[in-house]
Structures are given as C-alpha cells and as structure tokens.
Amino acid sequence: MNQQKTTSSSSHRLRQLLHYWFVQYNPLYFFSALCVLLGMFLITRELPQLNWQHGHIFASAVMQVYELMLISGAVLLFRGASQYRPSVILGLLAVFFMFDCTLQTEGLAAVSPLYAVMWICMIPVKITALVYAFRLRASWDFWVFPALAGSAIAVAPHLMRPSASANLTILIIASWLGFLLAAVVIEKRPLISCTVKLDTWGLSVLRKSVNAVWMIWFGFYFYHLIVWNQLFGVLPGLVRFAPLAVVIPLFNKIESHTWIGGIVAITVSFWYPPAVAPTALGVGLFLTLMTYSRSQQRRLIVGAVCAFYIACQTFGWQHWPLPPLNMAVNIVTVAVLLLIAWRLKMRCALLPLLFGLVPAIIKYLPLIIRLLTSLSGFEWGIILLLTGFVALVAGIAVNWNMRGETNEQPTSNNQFPNSEKGIDK
Secondary structure, eight states, X not given: OHHHXXXXXXXXXXXXXXXXXXXXXXXXXXXXXXXXXXXXHHHHHHHXXXXXXXXXXXXXXXXXXXXXXXXXXXXXXIIISOOHHHHHHHHHHHHHHHTOTXXXXXXXXXXXXXXXXXXXXXXXXXXXXXXXXXXXXXXXXXXXXXXXXXXXXHHHHHHOOTTOTTHHHHHHHHHHHHHHHHHHHHHHOOOEEESSOOOHHHXXXXXXXXXXXXXXXXXXXXXXXXXXXXXXXXXXXXXXXXXXXXXXXXXXXXXXXXHHHHHHHHHHXXXXXXXXXXXXXXXXXXXXXXHHHOTTXXXXXXXXXXXXXHHHHTTTOOSSSOOOOOHHHHHHHHHHHHHHHHHSOOGGGGHHHHHHHHXXXXXXXXXXXXXXXXXXXXXXXXXXXXXXXXXXXXXXXXHHHTTTTOOOOOSSGGGOTTSGGGOOO
C-alpha cells in the first residue's frame, strides 16, 4: 500500500511539474522560435555564396509555413483543448514573426515584386486566423493598419537602390507612415474584445497582449527602417528623426507641445531640401488627426493648413535656394484660412495671412509707393469711394454674423433719453 501511495504521489508531482513547464510556460515554443531564427540566419547568410536564384523565395515560404503552424497550434489549443496560456504564447510568437523579423522582404526585393505582393496579402489572412483562434471581435483598423505598415516594409526595398539619392526621401516617407500609424493607434485605440466571458485576470491578459501586439509590430517596422540605412547606404541625419518631435507630444496631449513638435520637425527637414515636402505633409496629416481626435484643440487645423501649404510649395524641391512661390497655392491657402476664420470663428487663422502679407509688402513696397504717388485726385476719390462701400458691406456682414450673440435689454426707461417719458416738451 505504501509503495502504491508513493508511486501515486510521485506520479502526481511529475504531472504537476509537466503542467508547470509545458502548460504554463512551455519552453519548447521559445526553443522552437530560437532554432528557426538561428537556422534562417545561417541559411540567408550562405545564399549569396550558393548563387541560388530562388533561395529567398524558399526562405520566405518556409517562414510563412512556420507562422501558419504557430497560428494553427493556437487555434487547436485555445478552441479545442482550452489550453489558454500556451495558445497565447503561440499567438504572440506568430505576431513576432508576422512583420518579417528575418528580413526576407529585403531578399525578395532582388527577385520580383509579385512575391512582395503575395507577402502583403498574407498579413490580413494571418490576422483573420488569429482573430478566429482567440474568438476575438476587432474593429476594421486592426486589419488595415498592419496591412499598410506591411505594404511599406515590402514595397520600399523595391524602390531603393544602393547609395541612390532618392533613398533618404523614401526612408523619410516610410518613417512618417510608421509614426502616423502609431499615432492613430495610440490616439484611437482600435477596439478588440473576446466573445468568451473573461474574468478580471483574463481581461488583463487580453489588454496586455493587445498592447504587446502593437509594440511588436511597430518595433519590427522601425527595425526594418534601421536595416535599410545600412543595406542601401543612407547617410545619417536629423531629418529622419523629425517625426519623433511630432509624435512625442501624444503622451502628454498638451497643445503647445504639439505646435512645438510640428515646427521643430519642419525646421529640421530644411537640412535636406527633398525631405521638406514629405515632412510638412506628415506634419499636416498628424495635426489633422489631432484636430479630429481632440475637439478642444481645434486651432491645430490652422497648423495643418500651413503645413500642407509648405508641402505644396516645396514639392519637388531638390536644392537651395528656395523654389519660386506658386500663386495658385497661395490663393487656395488664403481662401481656406479665411473660411476657417469665418466659419469656425477662429481669429488665429488670420495670423498666417499676416506672416505671408508682411514679406509681400516688403517685396512690392517700392512698386506700391510709385503706383500711389502717380494717382490723380479723381482716381483717389474713386478708391476712397470703393473703400467706403466695402467697409459698409463688411460692417453689415459682421453685425449680421454676430446676431443673437448680444441681446441687451433695457433695465429702465432712463436708458433711452429720447423715450416718451424723457422727452422735453
């Protein structure tokens, strides 16, 4: 009997130990991922010496199969065996590999764009499989944002060439895309919930896992950008870090910091003229997003208009000095700012017009003086007449626009000296 009890106790302890190691933590998953990473590193390192034409296609296909196996394991364990912890580990490992931590997209750039398109198409498929595996409900942006980021990772290497002058511009655009997507995720927080009823601990695990997913994806996105610097010979420069100056204010949401970040980003970009337009465009999109998500900071739309103006004026600019001003862009920008000042009652929208007016006055002041001194008395009379009519119409328009804002009621008849009671006979 004692021997049977001892045997039963030993078996119970062994099962507990196996449960602790292979259900709660399961090091085999991490060992598997480590082996795949090391194996892929060794294979890709030898590919140039092997002169294997389809080597990168093979390596990418192997990684896709491994990711699908991770997701399949998560489906099997979560939905079939109720093994939640190991399935979550497998799901996070699938997320870890999804944004190509082995740099196969850079290898596919040497083969054909078709394979890059296929890699992009696999991203929403794998996300859908993960959502199904863990019985999740997710908003549309949970598919769209990773697909956009994955598209940049796959397409950019096809556009870049070693030591090409356009590489830095492409890298800046990719950086802005990544920072803008990160800003949207931080500000909007895509909705993700589980159809399975979760306790407090389960909800905490879900929240932490979703945060980990976004951190892993964006971490590997910028990891690719760092690799491109070395792979394509992009020169270092502050302009690549300009988006950081804009995105950092997201964490404190102080309006003045957002303004400073946008100004710093555009100012730094003038170090490299081709970067000014994409940087200003990125700042404009960012400020538009902030205006949409922060209703109490509507003035940021003025900054967005100014940033779009700079982007349009410097589009295609390659070298100093500054390009000539585009009059059509000036007219459209002035019209938009006046519309904002009128419709949104934001006087700050007139401030950029003042900054634009002062240089124009300085430039054309001698011509204006010559023109004014050559006018006759009759011509001055016509000008003053027109000015009077315009002032009258403007005054009526202002009063009409402010109707209902002030509605003062008399407190006594003494307020009106010509009222019937106060008229001197």
